[in-house]
Amino acid sequence: MNLTRRSLLASASALAVMPKFALGNEDTEVLEARPGAVSLVSDEFPATEVWTYNGEVPGPEIRVAQGARIKRRLVNSLEQPTTIHWHGVRIENAMDGVPGVTQDAVQPGGEFFYDFEVPDAGTYWYHSHFNTTEQISRGLYGALIVEEPNPPEVDHDITVVVDDWRLGQDAQIDPDFSQIHDWSHAGRLGNFLKATLTPALAEVKQNQRLRLRFICVATDRVMQVAMTGMQGKVVALDGMPLAVPTPAGVLTLGPAQRADVIVDVTGEPGGEAVIGFVGREGNITLASLAITGQASLASRGDIPVLRQNPIKQLDPLNGAKIAELKMEGGAMGSLKQGIYKGEMMSIDKLIENQQIWTFNGVAGMPDAPLAEVALGETLRIPIINDTAFAHALHLHGMHFQEVMPDGSFGPLRDTILLLRQERREIAFTASNPGDWVFHCHMLSHQKSGMITWVKVTA
Ligand SMILES: [Cu+2]
Structure with a gap:
């Protein structure tokens, strides 16, 4: 039989919707992290060798209704450990996907069962949280879309x-x-x-x-x-x-x-x-x-406002806890020394350990959290970017708001971009118990020092 390109594509897509590996929980869809190849540039170039979820880059889009449960069995068919972080989701701490903090890394050949609710509608994504500079650079990410009950009308x-x-x-x-x-x-x-x-x-x-x-x-x-x-x-x-x-x-x-x-x-x-x-x-x-x-003679009129998610926004900041975060290091920085793994080191020694950036004088994950707050308590984090570069700070588990110079609050966000030498302040009311990492999402910076955590006690 002569396979046409069309029938080949049809059979390939039939394969793509085929279930699920027999892994003991046959109802659970699998996200398999595995090597693959995709045509990234154009047909004139060879396929690019990538790391994929289920053979795709981006990984399969997950699209569910607000309030749904997402269950996925991560199967690790890479030659190094991995995990999945569900970025921006107000998730149970144990499902947050941070190796060494919320779970053990999933070893090659291993698996992990993620099972969580998505309380908020919106655009999120999932990605590896192990060796992230390499794993995300090689393609381990996908979109996670949570649909509103009454989405705005669009074509x-x-x-x-x-x-x-x-x-x-x-x-x-x-x-x-x-x-x-x-x-x-x-x-x-x-x-x-x-x-x-x-x-x-x-x-x-x-x-x-x-x-x-x-x-x-x-x-x-x-x-x-x-x-x-x-x-x-x-x-x-x-x-x-x-x-x-x-x-x-x-x-x-x-x-x-x-x-x-x-x-x-x-x-x-x-x-x-x-x-x-x-x-x-x-x-x-x-x-x-x-x-x-x-499509029509006239445009469709006003752009609608989406319904707010069920998150309590900030009240006045009276009585809030304050934990300052000072970022230092990098090229053209003035960092002379820093603590790494509990030891004070010169900048040369830090660099030997592949550490270049510090949060409050500490490179890498500190033993003690940046702050410990109780559920319902408000935390203010004034951030000082005393470096010559921009940084994109991401808090896991909860969204925050920026505290503007006039005292008003910015929109809810999970990642804030600070330009070089900028000072900004964020605040949030702790609503999700657990140990939440707070790190630069410029993953080269995270790897070379920029990570800390916040503890929310129940
Ligand atoms: Cu950074």
């Missing part, structure tokens, strides 16, 4: 995963994940930017309404994303709806940050709607959608 609801790959001329991943120059500067930046749209979308019509869920999965790069031929508003950040949507101009997405935008296609039929990366050396097209006609 297309599209997840846009934006990544930054470092590839050689043969389209293979640069295997050097331990360059001290990367770590001490802005991190391991790539040379090939790619946006993956799910479902794949190639054509739109004028006056159609799109919901675009942007997820920046780059290990270290801050993405500036612009849209042309489309106009609308940012309706949510890091999964959480904005009380007042803001115009969708150029979006700044630090590593791990998300933005939901609702836009109407305003470009003329025959033209295109473009999602682009705004860079110093010019703009790069990440996705281009042909505008093939007109």
